[in-house]
């Protein structure tokens with residue numbers, strides 16, 4: 001369970017990232033956050049693992065307060081919250097397996113410091129690779145994989161971490177539309193299999209509607225819509241984006257389907 005209670009984030013520049021956000025995300029839900037650039041989507045997601053400090057209000061993850069957490073408390077929290085980034089953040093000069101094993105760092109810090117992982121850690125890493133369909137790439141250098149495959153490695157690394165919460169900040173923004181769809185389908189499938197609470201920022205509304213249980217719409221640091229994906233119609237779209245739907249708001253795959 002993730003709970004925001006009247007959370008404000010003000011950056012040192014004075015810009016408001018979040019302006020009084022209250023939100024409850026129950027365990028096992030798949031939530032997609034949408035909104036214009038600068039609406040506060042990344043700030044919302046990054047606040048959950050303390051990457052962005054909360055200025056005021058309360059933020060709790062599985063009963064643990066994130067606001068004000070530091071040191072060991074923050075490390076324990078981050079061990080339980082996996083993060084997937086737009087740019088994959090892999091170490092591309094080493095193998096896929098080594099990258100996935102990095103997800104075990106918070107569980108076996110001493111042995112992994114020396115690059116030695118136990119059989120149990122390797123089994124977890126192989127299982128994670130299998131879940132995203134790239135087990136055959138385990139010994140391939142990460143740099144040799146396509147963007148979609150690299151993001152699957154990043155998903156496998158997060159799964160190897162065995163977190164209760166996964167955060168994904170624009171995870172498919174650098175992929176072409178069919179690959180973006182396939183990677184979202186992988187993320188959604190493993191999320192359902194393992195019941196991990198997942199919060200994803202997405203740019204395209206059709207992707208958000210296809211994969212979300214629930215959509216949170218943001219505008220100027222505030223939540224302007226919160227409901228099931230099926231309830232997002234043109235009126236809701238306008239409340240989030242301040243204008244009607246245009247061709248730039250849907251992925252190429254959706255444009256093809258509509259024309």
Ligand SMILES: Nc1ncnc2c1ncn2[C@@H]1O[C@H](COP(=O)(O)OP(=O)(O)OP(=O)(O)O)[C@@H](O)[C@H]1O
Pocket residue numbers: 011012013015016017035036037038039040041042043044
């Ligand atoms: N490190 C920072 N320092 C100062 N201002 C920031 C910082 N990060 C974000 N902001 C500002 O906070 C507001 C919310 O930004 P945020 O990145 O959360 O929006 P977003 O909806 O994720 O946008 P995008 O889709 O472009 O990533 C914006 O006005 C942004 O310029």
